[in-house]
Amino acid sequence: MEKHVSVKDIEEAALSILPKSARDYYKSGATDEQTLAENRLAFQRLRIRPKSLVGVSHCDLRTKVLGYDVSMPVGISPTAMQRMAHPEGELANARAAQAENTIFTLSTIATSSIEEVAEAAPDAIKWFQLYIYNDREVTKNLVVRAEKAGFKAIALTVDTPLFGIRRADVRNKFTLPPHLRFANFEGVLSTKIRSTEGGSGLNKYVENLFDKSLTWDDVKWLKSITTLPIIAKGILRGDDALKAVQAGCSGILVSNHGARQLDGVPSTIEALPEIVEAVRNYNVEVYLDGGVTTGTDVYKALALGAKMVFVGRPALWGLTVGGQAGVQRMLNIFRTELEYTFQIAGTPTIADITRDMVRHESTYSKL
Structure with a gap:
């Protein structure tokens, strides 16, 4: 694994190993995949403006997220069905986060x-990503179990009345391999994904299960059944960020679901400044995921106001190539790249990274 010196190296190795159906499921975006490409390209249009001779004899990546200490502002986003990537799946991923002291x-x-995850990584800072099902008892049961198991927050996905059209899954008639199950459920909810008459088995799975009638009032219902902080995951507009705060959310995860929901939406780094500005006067943390593959990507998100950055696919690629060690390798590549960026940019701590450290390329083209 030492030969992998970038997240891109790990990604290429993983894509060469994974079976076609799992590979296509993990890597694909919605319809034409314009936003999938933009999630990465938008970072490249931002320029870091380094400061010289500021004295960088120390470098500190540590930060606090919802009151918990993390070793760096890079955590792991939720991704489904990780045992398709490695036999230990989510357990190995959680252990990697625990070992690297992140989320x-x-x-x-x-x-x-x-x-199982709580037992495998008892000391990890664990969040639980939640879909609200039509059956509120099913939903409540998940939340109660997560709280009891020591999870520290609920990341409520707000951009998914149904799953987007991912053409590769339709073509592949994607289903979960028969030896695997949705482990948080019993009976038909755990195995329904194993078959499909046509199209994507995952889209068929959620068709009658996810509650499409959800409104911000349902966040208040969620708050009534848990003491855990709630993070609204999937926000791309400032006014929605405000509604999330008013409904009682403690965090906003600026996300377009890995560009898997609706093609043609903004990249997350494009959407971030509007959301940071909208909630500026509230006690709420803003995070970002989507298209992050380098330490400089993370740095740019921090400069534009993100408190923490999350990576989903890079964790899957690390998992595929080396289980827990592969995910740790991926996290340490980010750590090293971030340390170099902090020092060369002349901002030895997160507090030093101000908005003026980054500019859009268009401001230079006017010169």
């Missing part, structure tokens, strides 16, 4: 259960 987020539709 691991478990998907509702995971192939390892809330309790």
Whole structure:
């Protein structure tokens, strides 16, 4: 694994190993995949403006997220069905986050259960990503279990009345391999994904299960059944960020679901400044995921106001190539790249990274 010196190296190695159906599921975006490309390209249009001779004899990546100390502002986003990537799946991923002292987020539709993950990584800072099902008892049960198992926050996905059209999954008639199950459920909810009459089995799975009638009032219902902080995951507009705060959310995760929901939406780094500005006067943390593959990407997000940056696919690629060690390798590549960026840019701590450290390329083209 030492030969992998970038996240891109790990990605290429993983894509060469994964079976076609799993590979296409993990890497694809919605319809024409314009936003999938933009998530990465938009970072390249931002320029870092380094400061010289400021004295960088120390470098500190540490930060606090919802009151918890993390070793760097890079955590792991929720991704579904991780045992397709590695036999230990979510367990290995959570252990990697624990070893590197950062945040691991478990998907509702995971192939390892809330309790298995809690047992595998008892000291990790764990968040639980939640979909609200039509059956509120099913939903409540998940939340109660996550709280009991020591998870520290609920990341409520707000951009998914249904899953987007991912053409590769339709073509592949994507289903979960028969030896795997949705481990947070019993009975038909755990195995329904294993078959499809046509199209994507995942889209068929959620068709009658996810509650499409959700409104911000349902966040208040969620707050009534848990003491955990709630993070609104999937916000791309300032006015929605305000509604999330007013409904009682403690965090906003600027996300377009890995560009897997609706093609043609903004990249997350484009959407970030509007959202940071909208909630500027509130006690709420703003995070970002989507298209992050380098330490400089993370740095640019911090400069534009993100408190923490999360990576989903890079964790899957690390998992594929080396289980827990592969995910740790991925996290340490980010750590090293961030340390270099902090020092060369002349900002030895997160507090030093101000908005003026980054400019859009268009401001230079006017010269």
